[in-house]
Amino acid sequence: MIHCDGLCLQLTHRPVLADVTWHIEAGSVWGIIGPPASGKSVLAKTLCGLFTPRQGRLIVDGVDLPGLPEPDRVRVRRKMGMLFQNNALFDFLRVLENVAFPLARQNPKMPQDELVARAQERLRAVGLSGSEEKWPSELSGGMKKRVGIARATICNAPVLIYDEPTAGLDPVTTSKIYDLLTGLRQKHASTVIAISSDIPALRHFVDHILFLHQGRIRYCGPESGLEACEDPVVYQFVRGQTEGPL
Amino acid sequence: MAGNFFAAVGASVLNLCAEVGGILTLLFRVLICLLPPRFDLDETWRNLHKMGVRSVPIIVLTAFFTGGIMVIQAAVFVKKFGATSLVGWGAGYAVFREIGPMLLGLMFSGRVGSNNTAELGTMVVTEQIDGLRALSIDPVRYLIVPRVLSMIVMLFLLTILGDVVAIVGAALFGTVLADVSLASFWVSFSQNVHVADVTHGLIKAAVFGFIVALTSCHFGITVKGGAVGVGRAVNNAVVAAALGIVLSDYLLTYALP
Numbered sequence: 278m279i280h281c282d283g284l285c286l287q288l289t290h291r292p293v294l295a296d297v298t299w300h301i302e303a304g305s306v307w308g309i310i311g312p313p314a315s316g317k318s319v320l321a322k323t324l325c326g327l328f329t330p331r332q333g334r335l336i337v338d339g340v341d342l343p344g345l346p347e348p349d350r351v352r353v354r355r356k357m358g359m360l361f362q363n364n365a366l367f368d369f370l371r372v373l374e375n376v377a378f379p380l381a382r383q384n385p386k387m388p389q390d391e392l393v394a395r396a397q398e399r400l401r402a403v404g405l406s407g408s409e410e411k412w413p414s415e416l417s418g419g420m421k422k423r424v425g426i427a428r429a430t431i432c433n434a435p436v437l438i439y440d441e442p443t444a445g446l447d448p449v450t451t452s453k454i455y456d457l458l459t460g461l462r463q464k465h466a467s468t469v470i471a472i473s474s475d476i477p478a479l480r481h482f483v484d485h486i487l488f489l490h491q492g493r494i495r496y497c498g499p500e501s502g503l504e505a506c507e508d509p510v511v512y513q514f515v516r517g518q519t520e521g522p523l
Numbered sequence: 524m525a526g527n528f529f530a531a532v533g534a535s536v537l538n539l540c541a542e543v544g545g546i547l548t549l550l551f552r553v554l555i556c557l558l559p560p561r562f563d564l565d566e567t568w569r570n571l572h573k574m575g576v577r578s579v580p581i582i583v584l585t586a587f588f589t590g591g592i593m594v595i596q597a598a599v600f601v602k603k604f605g606a607t608s609l610v611g612w613g614a615g616y617a618v619f620r621e622i623g624p625m626l627l628g629l630m631f632s633g634r635v636g637s638n639n640t641a642e643l644g645t646m647v648v649t650e651q652i653d654g655l656r657a658l659s660i661d662p663v664r665y666l667i668v669p670r671v672l673s674m675i676v677m678l679f680l681l682t683i684l685g686d687v688v689a690i691v692g693a694a695l696f697g698t699v700l701a702d703v704s705l706a707s708f709w710v711s712f713s714q715n716v717h718v719a720d721v722t723h724g725l726i727k728a729a730v731f732g733f734i735v736a737l738t739s740c741h742f743g744i745t746v747k748g749g750a751v752g753v754g755r756a757v758n759n760a761v762v763a764a765a766l767g768i769v770l771s772d773y774l775l776t777y778a779l780p
């Protein structure tokens with residue numbers, strides 16, 4: 278589904294991703310973990326063409342994404358839904374309009390009541406019925422996150438990228454969110470990439486893990502193999518030790 | 524010491540060139556979206572309302588007192604030389620050609636342009652622009668073009684309104700302060716002010732609207748670095764718009780009939 282080959286990316290003259298080679302099969306569930314500022318969010322944005330790598334190849338569903346000019350990236354992005362780390366809710370739209378927005382843009386002919394019904398159904402799924410008419414600025418952090426998830430998933434895109442889907446949520450809501458994401462994934466057989474610092478919860482949800490450190494891959498493989506990884510950075514991070522290279 | 528000075532001057536010049544280049548690139552991208560017109564009508568409508576209708580009170584207030592102030596300034600000499608037959612012409616000529624578009628343009632930049640920069644800048648720092656791009660929406664087509672069109676149209680229309688209100692203000696202040704009757708104000712105004720004076724000012728207004736739109740959008744979408752960056756961008760946008768208005772006013776005054 279997605280193939281990265283030797284991706285290198287610089288931002289403001291500093292290398293942020295270095296030689297990232299990663300293959301994502303259709304239908305697999307990946308978790309990206311790593312210390313802060315290791316390039317996780319940047320990698321996620323690069324996958325949907327928001328950053329253009331300086332070197333390397335990025336093939337998404339058979340299309341060379343960085344080779345496309347911005348207007349032609351549309352057909353690749355339509356296959357992706359993304360939750361941004363700080364949600365990126367449109368503050369000029371109400372909650373319901375935010376959730377319905379991607380659907381309305383992709384299906385300009387869809388009748389208004391169907392749009393509203395689909396958005397309400399998605400809001401109910403994230404436990405936010407009754408907040409349809411609120412503005413994003415009137416929501417708590419956790420509510421914003423859930424609106425972001427509702428918006429990212431409403432189009433049932435084949436590839437879903439969640440940047441910190443459970444940051445700032447309590448354990449109960451976190452479990453509910455992961456149940457919801459699992460349900461959606463099974464229903465639509467989507468490929469999922471989730472970034473999270475809540476490693477135990479994430480490991481329940483995913484079957485593969487990518488570990489990034491300073492823009493480089495330190496581990497890339499099945500979730501079950503993470504314990505056995507001998508890279509000192511991975512070893513320390515996974516066990517949460519204070520002594521070590523980090 | 525001298526090296527530092529030249530380095531600083533060089534850096535400023537490079538910076539200026541980068542901004543001008545950015546504005547021209549934006550202009551180019553806006554034109555591409557307009558030929559043939561492909562942009563968001565709902566968003567345009569929303570902006571027309573927000574930028575135009577809500578600016579009416581402040582524009583009316585500014586224009587009314589501007590008209591009045593010109594007559595107050597002139598009143599001393601009008602009385603001294605008995606030049607009452609010149610008041611209507613003087614007010615009309617100055618307001619239509621210069622004071623109206625210029626003052627309202629600066630007012631518009633302060634109210635609408637700065638608001639626009641702050642809004643776009645906040646959208647950049649809160650990743651809303653990335654969010655739009657991830658949804659395959661071209662931010663220029665969806666956000667910028669509607670704003671540019673709205674600002675041109677609205678500054679043009681607001682200037683028409685402002686011109687009328689300023690003349691009314693001038694006539695009223697003239698009656699009260701300079702003993703110029705409404706009838707003689709009207710005669711002087713209608714016999715000496717020509718259509719060309721009005722069109723001259725309105726063309727300027729449209730150009731000023733365009734300048735405010737381009738500078739405010741450019742500085743808005745190129746914001747870097749959080750709330751501080753947004754503040755700096757608003758500052759730069761207002762200064763750039765004022766400079767643009769003054770410079771283009773100078774050129775247009777020569778170029779237009």
Ligand SMILES: Nc1ncnc2c1ncn2[C@@H]1O[C@H](COP(=O)(O)OP(=O)(O)OP(=O)(O)O)[C@@H](O)[C@H]1O
Binds near residue numbers: 317
């Ligand atoms: N738009 C940008 N412009 C310049 N540098 C950036 C930009 N976005 C991120 N960076 C830099 O890239 C590096 C990686 O950032 P990124 O946001 O991917 O970290 P992260 O792994 O997601 O961290 P966190 O866990 O804190 O979210 C950081 O050093 C950051 O300063």
Ligand SMILES: [Mg+2]
Binds near residue numbers: 318319362
């Ligand atoms: Mg991040």
